[in-house]
Amino acid sequence: MAIARVVIVGSGNLSHALVSRWLNSPHIAQLTVLARSDRYRVKGWSAAAMERVTYDDVCLSEASIVVLSVKPKDAPAALDHIARVAPNLPVLLSVAAGISIATIRSILPHSGIVRTMPNICSQVGRSVTGVAFDSVLPSQRAMVLDLLHELGETTETPESLLDPMTALFGSGPAYVLVFLRSIVDTAIKFGLDKDIARQLALQMVLGTSELALAQSQDSLDHIVSRVVSPGGTTEAMLKVLESQGWQDIMESALYAAGERASQLGSLEPARGRA
Numbered sequence: 001m002a003i004a005r006v007v008i009v010g011s012g013n014l015s016h017a018l019v020s021r022w023l024n025s026p027h028i029a030q031l032t033v034l035a036r037s038d039r040y041r042v043k044g045w046s047a048a049a050m051e052r053v054t055y056d057d058v059c060l061s062e063a064s065i066v067v068l069s070v071k072p073k074d075a076p077a078a079l080d081h082i083a084r085v086a087p088n089l090p091v092l093l094s095v096a097a098g099i100s101i102a103t104i105r106s107i108l109p110h111s112g113i114v115r116t117m118p119n120i121c122s123q124v125g126r127s128v129t130g131v132a133f134d135s136v137l138p139s140q141r142a143m144v145l146d147l148l149h150e151l152g153e154t155t156e157t158p159e160s161l162l163d164p165m166t167a168l169f170g171s172g173p174a175y176v177l178v179f180l181r182s183i184v185d186t187a188i189k190f191g192l193d194k195d196i197a198r199q200l201a202l203q204m205v206l207g208t209s210e211l212a213l214a215q216s217q218d219s220l221d222h223i224v225s226r227v228v229s230p231g232g233t234t235e236a237m238l239k240v241l242e243s244q245g246w247q248d249i250m251e252s253a254l255y256a257a258g259e260r261a262s263q264l265g266s267l268e269p270a271r272g273r274a
């Protein structure tokens, strides 16, 4: 597939994940990160990643794909800037939560637009990424999919599902990490060494995911039932989770994240594009 010149606008957490993964991509002829400040320098970027950073926006006019990786509140100003420097940009790929294709289209009327929601596991090639396309040529679409596949699994989806997917899978690593932290904190209270507890908890989540993947023909309920012996330890734990409303807590958390994603989008009209 054609080789792209990719510019990532923004040098924050997600950009770090993207640049780490795409540094040696066979699909990218030139990878540049357009930064606003040098804050990335204290965030553990590798020397190779830092070499890709520039403050010179001329790179925008040479890009075949610009990746918008700024906070939603900064997206309108960043898009205006991109439109000024590169009004005929071939493809704008946005990872910004809640920012709709219609909004991007209103600023970049001539570009192919890709709205996508990867997660931070992009850094290790294990993202689950939803993607919606608008006015993208087949060759550009193939190029974008090549790039997204390097981040992990990619699912094309109607744009209307991207806010829920943001809640479920964009924010998802945080739920898993908070869950892991609870286990490690409790393990330490039981007397386990902190590092050993962490290592074991991580392996447990990895092992459980691999097991469920290997048994994808079985329902999750069925897999759970294989771990639960009547009157056993797992049953005792699950009873506490159920009696304290585990399912309701998770559902409320996910709905809150989904609502926040929609709100971020609805803030757009008041964006003050000065």
Ligand SMILES: NC(=O)c1ccc[n+]([C@@H]2O[C@H](COP(=O)([O-])OP(=O)(O)OC[C@H]3O[C@@H](n4cnc5c(N)ncnc54)[C@H](OP(=O)(O)O)[C@@H]3O)[C@@H](O)[C@H]2O)c1
Pocket: 009, 010, 011, 012, 013, 014, 015, 034, 035, 036, 037, 038, 039, 040, 069, 070, 071, 072, 074, 077, 078, 081, 095, 096, 097, 117, 118, 119, 120, 170, 171
């Ligand atoms: N983090 C995640 O796990 C995750 C997952 C999925 C999607 N996302 C989406 O990814 C986007 C970025 O999130 P993040 O967590 O990486 O945020 P972040 O760490 O705050 O990074 C945002 C970056 O954008 C830069 N920036 C803002 N306006 C700019 C401009 N006009 N030109 C160049 N750079 C500009 C900021 O510069 P300064 O360094 O100077 O502040 C900062 O480096 C968000 O829209 C978020 O919804 C994030």
